[in-house]
Amino acid sequence: MSKIAVLGSGGFGISLAVMADAHDHEVTVWSAFSDEIEMLRIEREHKKLLPGVKIRESIDLITDISGICDCDIVIFAIPSSFVRKIAKIAAPHIKKEAIIVNTGKGLEDDTFKRLSEVIFEEIPANPIVSISGPSHAEEVALGYPTTVTAASTDRDAMYYIQDKLSNEAFRIYACDDIVGVELGGALKNIIALCAGICDGMGYGDNTKAALMTRGLTEIARLGVKLGGRPETFSGLSGIGDLIVTCTSMHSRNRRAGMLIGRGMPPAEAVAQVGTVEGYVCAKIVWKLAKEVGVSMPITEKLYEVFVENKSIKQALSELMQRPKCHEMEKSWL
Ligand SMILES: NC(=O)c1ccc[n+]([C@@H]2O[C@H](COP(=O)([O-])OP(=O)(O)OC[C@H]3O[C@@H](n4cnc5c(N)ncnc54)[C@H](O)[C@@H]3O)[C@@H](O)[C@H]2O)c1
Structure with missing residues (x-):
């Protein structure tokens, strides 16, 4: 049994809390x-994001950050844009032996830093593990078999987190390529938005398969350039997460894309859906890709x-009519 703090009480935070609590960890x-916390204390359920999933009384719901001070594991379940802000708030209250777990998927604007790098800058004394892979909160909370890296x-x-958080429904694989794992998770959101756009426009399976395959190519191309290993992108945090997010109605990136594909202005679609990390990430990654060539x-x-x-339509037409080229690149896979 470990003492686990989950920072963030949205869909993923609550799903991990419910899972850890069901496996006898002490969860805050x-x-x-x-x-948000008051609503959860009263309802003992996140009716909007995880309807039907009970939050047991054994899970402590707090707004006083000093309440995490004796936790062995501190899980960040915070959208990427706010990770630095929350890391700064949490830093003085995290004990020095605690292990930090990042579950966020994105890059910091301006600095292009991965989220483990952002957390490390704010909490430099503690080891950081990033968890990523096909793991929709709605299914984790219901105990559907799920695998992550x-x-x-x-x-x-890494092995400590694998050991403590794995259970019969949540299988964790270990990987020492944190660069590749984090980039796979962040970049797939861009492709999921595009997949949603194509669905919204009424295109079919050929288009989706093309987007996913060529999307993985460019994810890996940037990932390898930034120090990730080619094979990581064919794993759970790469193609695994890409498949789930491009095909599932649980994916907010895909849902926002569908609205855009049906004609809604992008900013309006994003405001309607909520956390759409691919929208922010596309702008960051465009700049980053240009910078690193x-x-x-x-x-x-x-x-x-x-x-x-x-x-x-113009964007799609330009993509289809790019200069002809070979499919495979020597530099990866
Ligand atoms: N939802 C999923 O299925 C899922 C699965 C795997 C990973 N993730 C990743 O986990 C992270 C959190 O996702 P989520 O779906 O739980 O997000 P969410 O939109 O439900 O928000 C999570 C929580 O973060 C906190 N938060 C949001 N905005 C904040 C702000 N401005 N300041 C301080 N705190 C703020 C709030 O407590 C909020 O409930 C994301 O980076 C996401 O990519 C999500």
């Missing part, structure tokens, strides 16, 4: 928002649709 969930530069911490045609076209108001 913290949120910066008192109305835990990655860290600290092997002891990596070709990411799908990301570039999505950026042009979002920022330069290019029509989707």
Whole structure:
């Protein structure tokens, strides 16, 4: 049994809390928002995000961050844009032996840092493990068999998290390529948005398969350039997460994409769906790819649709008529 703090009481935070509690860990969930915690204390259910999933009384729901001070594991379940802010708030209250787990998928704007790097800058004394893979909160909370990858530069911490958080419905594989694991998780959201757009426009399976395959190519191209290992992108945090997010109605990126594909302006679609990390990430990755000189045609076209108001039909036409080239690149796979 471990003492586990979950920072963030949204869909993923609550699903992990419910799972850890069901496996006899002592769980505390913290949120910066008192109305969110108050609602959960009263309802003992997140009716909007996880209807029907009971939050047992054994799970402590708090807004006072000092309540995490004796926890062995501190899980960040915070959308990527707010990870640094929450890491700063939490840092003074995390004991020095605790292991931090990042579950967020994204990159920091301006710095292009991965979320484990952001957390490390704010909480430098503690080992950090990133968990990523096909793991929709709605299914984790129901105990559906799920597999993810835990990655860290600290092997002891990685195996510790694998050991403590694995159970019969949640299988964790270990991986020492944290760069590849985090980039796979962050970049797939861009492709999921595009997959949703194509679904919204009424295109079929050929288009979706093309997007996923060529999407993985450009994810891996940037990932390898930034130090990830090619094979990581064919694992759970790469193609595994890409498959789930491009095909599932649980994916908010895909749902927002569907609205855009049906004609809704991107900003309006994102506001309607909520956390759509691919929207922010597309703009960050477009800048990053230019800076490091990596070709990411799908990301570039999505950026042009979002920022330069290019029509989707025009963007698609330009993608299809790029200069002819070979499919395989020597540099990866
Ligand atoms: N939902 C999933 O199925 C899932 C699965 C795997 C990983 N993730 C990742 O986990 C992270 C959290 O996802 P989620 O679906 O739980 O997100 P969410 O939108 O439900 O928000 C999570 C929580 O973060 C906190 N939060 C949000 N905005 C904040 C702010 N401005 N300041 C402080 N705290 C804030 C709130 O407590 C909120 O409930 C994301 O990076 C996501 O990619 C999500």
